[in-house]
Amino acid sequence: MTDAIDTSRPLDAAQLAELSKELRVDIIQMLVEAGSGHPGGSLSAIDALACLYFGGVLRYKPDEPHRPGRDRFVLSKGHCSPAMYVTLARAGFFPHDWLKTFRKFESRLQGHVDRLRVPGVDASTGSLGQGLSIAVGMAITAKLDKADWRVYCMLGDGESQAGQVWEATMSAPKFALDNLCAIVDNNQVQQTGLVDDVMPLRPLVDKFRAFNWHAIEIDGHDHAQVLAALHEAQATTEKPTAIVSHTIKGKGVSWMELNPEWHGKAPNAEQGERAIAEIMGRKP
């Protein structure tokens, strides 16, 4: 849609809310173009991603994607690649027109995020349940090197049914990884139904507390709350921080919201136009 924005000047909550609408539009457009992909979890996650990348939280330089002192971000729910790609494009890691190639033959923008093909992706993911362990390993590196860079990891709630997530959750406090922040995009829906029906996770925030994390619950679509939680994580010492971000799968497109059908299906052109109109608050 538009060119990369100047990431040296953090946006405030109101500006992030406006930007998130544009990023939602980018997501819908790239999914329409691709003809496949995962809209639901991308739309639920995008507000937190906007805050991380444009709210002055994550420290990075788009022209130096492998800079050793950068903060790391691991998208453990790798199928929500559309949210990641539109964010990275807007941050200037790669040209915006790459988005049109998403999921196509020999595109850098693979169906799930791929660190070897896409500047700005710190870990290839897509097999659910693995990202938090990778983030723990990165955070241990920073501790060993006495470096001040931080590691952020976004997980899905459905994904948190995987045992490895809890192995990783158990391990982070042992190593006092206060440089690690996990964000659970708690969007309530997974591929085949509601998380509460498929395999309930409640009480999720209590689980993190029982595993000796500093845990925060927020409305994940309220940019001020997201920013406050991320700042609280930065200020927390001795413990890793988990942000249980209560979100709505498909947020912004009423007929996608909390509907498992839109977990892994792209809108067609007409649906895409309706979705974009609704996101931007105008008539189709």
Place this chain on the structure above:
Amino acid sequence: MSGAAATREAFGDAIVKVGSDERIVVLDGDLRNSNFSERFEAAYPGRFVEVGIAEHNMLGIAAGLALSGKQPWACSFAAFVAGRLEVIRISIGYNEANVRIVGTHVGVGIGDDGATQMALEDVSAMRALPNMTIIQPCDAAETHGAVAYLASQHEGPAFLRLTRQKLDPVHGDDYRFEFGKAQTLRDGNDVAIVATGALVQESLKAAETLSGEGISARVVNVHTIAPLDRDAVVEAARRTEHVLTAEDHNVNGGLGSAVSEAIVEAGVGAKLARIGMRSYGESGTQQELYEKYGLSAPRVADAARSLVRSDTPV
């Protein structure tokens, strides 16, 4: 380097020897006194990470360490790490993470502990990953060479396969490890025994027996199973026209499969038989199990003899 030694124990010494490299981080899953990573812990406690009985997480943490510039060595029984194939596939393999996976207690050679602890499928699993290097040393000297190579020269994911049982030395003190090169330990024209790990020593003894019977057996030590030294294997097949593979591992997907593929793809005519496991293991002494499952030197000699004689007209 004289006297028998378990390659797991040689690993414990070898990793300490290279341990001054600040990139090296050793991880363990509550088996450090079995896999000898405790020796690294004693020497470099700040770079030793104990993750408990959680191998998925250990492998994932290793991937994260590698992706941020460290050289992690993730240690456990081979059965327990290779069993976490999906994490190895994506977090390590697909990510091209510079991780060394150290799997000890391989094969029925571990003895009394029985089937659940015996890795017999790990090589098959690792071979399916296109960028996974697999190294199985046959004695302490080779283990030291492999560890030094992996620490200082290798880029990319690697799996190091180590024994619980002591192995007699095959090499002298002047041994130099050559990555990717199969090593002809004994020349011969009638049959080539292509072996890896503990079966190298058994095969050398078998060749000695066969020599007394007038059968000239070549013995090829494959320490680097992937990438396989296809030239050496094909040359052995050409020269002898009888190839016998020998491994303490399931024959399906292991060295036997790798060698078969190389010979057939090269279009070389040779008779081939595979020594290895075709079932799960069980409890017993190493000697008892090697005898029962055809892995002992006398059984290797039997198999070689039958292979050579199978084309002799009656």
